[in-house]
Amino acid sequence: MQDKIQSRREFLKKMAITGSVATLAASPWLSAFAQSSTAGKNASDRVRLAVIGTGSRGKQLLRLLFEITESSNLEIAALCDVYQPNLQETKKMCKEQNMNPVLYNNYEDLLNKEKVDGVIIATPLHQHAHIAIDAMLAGIHVFCEKSMARTLDTTKAMYDAHKATGKILQIGHQRLFNPVYLEGMQRIHNGELGKLGQIRAYWHRNNDWRRPVPDNTIEMERFINWRLYKEYSAGLLTELMSHQIQVANWALQKTPVSVTGTGSIVYWKDGREVNDNVALIYSYEDGTQFIYDSMTSNKKYGLEEQIMGHKGTIEFETNRYYTETPPPAPGILQLLNDMESGFFGKVMIGGASWVPETAVKYNGEPIIENTDFYDTALQLEGFAKFIRAGKAPESLTREGYNASIWTLLGEIAIETGEKLTLANKYKI
Amino acid sequence: MNTPLDIVFWGIDQALADQVTEKVVTHIMELQTILDRFNSEAETFKVNQTAFSKRMVISPFLFESISNGMKYFQKSEGYFNVFAGKVYASLKEKSSFSENSLPIHPPKDIIKINTSNNSIRFLHPAVSLDFGGIGKGLALDETSKILDEFGIKNTFISFGGSSILTKGHHPHGDHWPFSLKSQKIAGDIWPLRNDAVSVSCSGHGSGKTPHILNPKTGDYPPSFTSVVQSVSATEAEVLSTALIAAPGEKHQKIASHFNVKKWAVFPIH
Numbered sequence: 001m002q003d004k005i006q007s008r009r010e011f012l013k014k015m016a017i018t019g020s021v022a023t024l025a026a027s028p029w030l031s032a033f034a035q036s037s038t039a040g041k042n043a044s045d046r047v048r049l050a051v052i053g054t055g056s057r058g059k060q061l062l063r064l065l066f067e068i069t070e071s072s073n074l075e076i077a078a079l080c081d082v083y084q085p086n087l088q089e090t091k092k093m094c095k096e097q098n099m100n101p102v103l104y105n106n107y108e109d110l111l112n113k114e115k116v117d118g119v120i121i122a123t124p125l126h127q128h129a130h131i132a133i134d135a136m137l138a139g140i141h142v143f144c145e146k147s148m149a150r151t152l153d154t155t156k157a158m159y160d161a162h163k164a165t166g167k168i169l170q171i172g173h174q175r176l177f178n179p180v181y182l183e184g185m186q187r188i189h190n191g192e193l194g195k196l197g198q199i200r201a202y203w204h205r206n207n208d209w210r211r212p213v214p215d216n217t218i219e220m221e222r223f224i225n226w227r228l229y230k231e232y233s234a235g236l237l238t239e240l241m242s243h244q245i246q247v248a249n250w251a252l253q254k255t256p257v258s259v260t261g262t263g264s265i266v267y268w269k270d271g272r273e274v275n276d277n278v279a280l281i282y283s284y285e286d287g288t289q290f291i292y293d294s295m296t297s298n299k300k301y302g303l304e305e306q307i308m309g310h311k312g313t314i315e316f317e318t319n320r321y322y323t324e325t326p327p328p329a330p331g332i333l334q335l336l337n338d339m340e341s342g343f344f345g346k347v348m349i350g351g352a353s354w355v356p357e358t359a360v361k362y363n364g365e366p367i368i369e370n371t372d373f374y375d376t377a378l379q380l381e382g383f384a385k386f387i388r389a390g391k392a393p394e395s396l397t398r399e400g401y402n403a404s405i406w407t408l409l410g411e412i413a414i415e416t417g418e419k420l421t422l423a424n425k426y427k428i
Numbered sequence: 429m430n431t432p433l434d435i436v437f438w439g440i441d442q443a444l445a446d447q448v449t450e451k452v453v454t455h456i457m458e459l460q461t462i463l464d465r466f467n468s469e470a471e472t473f474k475v476n477q478t479a480f481s482k483r484m485v486i487s488p489f490l491f492e493s494i495s496n497g498m499k500y501f502q503k504s505e506g507y508f509n510v511f512a513g514k515v516y517a518s519l520k521e522k523s524s525f526s527e528n529s530l531p532i533h534p535p536k537d538i539i540k541i542n543t544s545n546n547s548i549r550f551l552h553p554a555v556s557l558d559f560g561g562i563g564k565g566l567a568l569d570e571t572s573k574i575l576d577e578f579g580i581k582n583t584f585i586s587f588g589g590s591s592i593l594t595k596g597h598h599p600h601g602d603h604w605p606f607s608l609k610s611q612k613i614a615g616d617i618w619p620l621r622n623d624a625v626s627v628s629c630s631g632h633g634s635g636k637t638p639h640i641l642n643p644k645t646g647d648y649p650p651s652f653t654s655v656v657q658s659v660s661a662t663e664a665e666v667l668s669t670a671l672i673a674a675p676g677e678k679h680q681k682i683a684s685h686f687n688v689k690k691w692a693v694f695p696i697h
Binding site for chain 2: 326328329330331332335336338339342343344345346347348349350351
């Protein structure tokens with residue numbers, strides 16, 4: 001895996017060095033990858049990190065941190081979780097890597113006792129805000145998984161704490177570090193897709209989302225299956241859509257001006273509170289739209305973000321670029337090559353064209369050739385680089401903030417059935 | 429027409445190539461707004477909706493296309509029929525076919541046209557114009573006129589690979605050496621010089637639904653590819669379609685009615 005991460009790191013470095021003005025303006029965090037790909041080896045250069053929240057996502061982040069510990073000169077100094085089974089599992093994982101982080105059950109103890117440079121927060125959503133704010137107030141940089149927080153007010157409070165303390169607040173939108181997205185965004189921002197008219201996105205799954213509960217108490221049910229209860233989560237919106245509206249905002253280089261939506265529980269009528277299907281429309285000031293839907297009882301269409309301009313379309317999740325003007329037929333390309341090389345060869349192009357009323361069959365082309373995704377590792381590597389530099393591009397925080405705030409406003413639009421605009425107090 | 433249009437020029441500068449291309453594409457789009465039977469804004473769509481209930485005055489181009497459609501019905505001995513769009517559609521949906529169905533009626537019995545004022549009226553409710561089998565030929569003949577207006581001497585134009593128009597010759601030879609792309613029947617080279625070629629196929633195999641039917645029986649014809657070379661793209665288009673629809677024993681006689689340089693029918697293996 002390290003070789004592939006290195007390959008992707010080099011891709012980002014190349015893009016950081018050769019990217020256009022428009023590219024670097026839309027994705028300034030790339031500049032962190034323009035310098036040397038590995039950190040200094042000295043202990044004084046080492047970045048000390050703690051992971052707060054060691055559930056499934058926390059474990060995944062930890063595994064990726066193991067992959068970049070040496071190249072980024074990291075130390076995993078502490079782990080924290082209120083749930084002992086997860087904490088002990090991650091302790092064992094670290095031991096297998098010859099690491100011995102200090103374990104905590106209380107994040108405040110960790111912040112008080114450990115001199116860490118940064119914390120990685122992978123707790124349930126409703127716990128993000130107070131942990132992140134306390135960390136920044138303690139002088140510690142923060143990487144927090146998306147979405148930022150459970151409410152509009154706590155999301156804004158996190159942002160305000162970041163501004164007041166000057167500490168890094170990086171939100172875990174890994175697509176911001178994904179070579180496919182970065183290359184695609186470069187084409188979008190350089191105008192290759194022309195004027196964008198609509199962005200469509202969806203995320204369809206056919207699964208329960210419910211996890212096994214060790215005992216049958218209500219408390220443990222809500223503790224383990226926090227994604228299903230509105231007190232802790234906005235369900236599909238905060239867990240899935242927040243990624244995709246971030247992509248839409250990034251592509252358009254704008255935030256929406258209004259949102260309307262609907263949602264309901266149509267299949268998983270098992271006591272959960274969050275919707276199992278949602279549909280929303282976000283409008284932007286120039287008239288473009290972000291049209292979104294998500295469900296958990298059919299997975300035929302999977303997930304996608306479709307960026308549609310008058311010159312072309314990008315589908316990021318499947319790594320496809322489609323021009324509105326398909327390239328010449330192979331026979332024509334051969335003819336052009338022959339003409340240029342002075343060869344008088346036959347033009348092998350004749351064949352029946354099928355049912356001319358139907359759309360042209362054109363399979364597009366890959367945005368980049370290799371689609372191994374190690375974007376989460378790269379964004380953690382970016383976090384280490386930003387810590388070492390003492391700051392991160394402000395737009396990185398804004399991407400996370402705007403995705404989160406508009407996701408939460410979408411939830412309110414669904415609940416009220418109204419078309420909503422964002423109150424000025426939440427605008428940044 | 430939702431079909432890729434590839435245009436290859438040589439011996440002219442980029443500015444002229446762009447100018448000619450724009451003119452060609454614009455004109456083809458204009459033809460589309462006349463000949464499209466699916467677009468509710470198109471003249472053909474409106475005629476199909478209205479011409480049975482009342483007489484309609486139509487554009488000169490559509491009137492000429494309908495007149496030519498009547499002529500080609502005769503020349504193809506009824507195997508090329510632009511007036512049976514509705515019937516073809518229902519046949520493709522596997523509806524039953526009877527010998528009393530519309531396609532075998534001569535157009536003069538089911539359409540009344542008045543050349544003095546370009547008016548038309550359908551005399552049967554099932555009449556429905558469908559230029560799908562001739563549209564690209566009409567478009568390429570119009571394109572040929574534009575190329576002549578601009579003085580273009582050498583060009584190779586492919587409309588989806590099935591309709592080809594050439595002017596002059598390849599820069600490294602005295603003609604354009606056209607061939608089919610199928611390796612199975614690719615051996616023949618057809619030298620083209622100011623010629624058009626049309627390729628039609630009955631479309632069996634590979635899960636494709638045949639789009640050409642025998643209008644006299646409603647049957648799907650056997651798997652064949654037909655190729656026709658003519659100075660007229662429209663003539664080539666019509667004959668290549670008729671050769672697919674008609675039984676083999678009729679081919680020679682039907683082809684003799686058309687102004688073509690060469691034609692061939694290949695089985696698809």
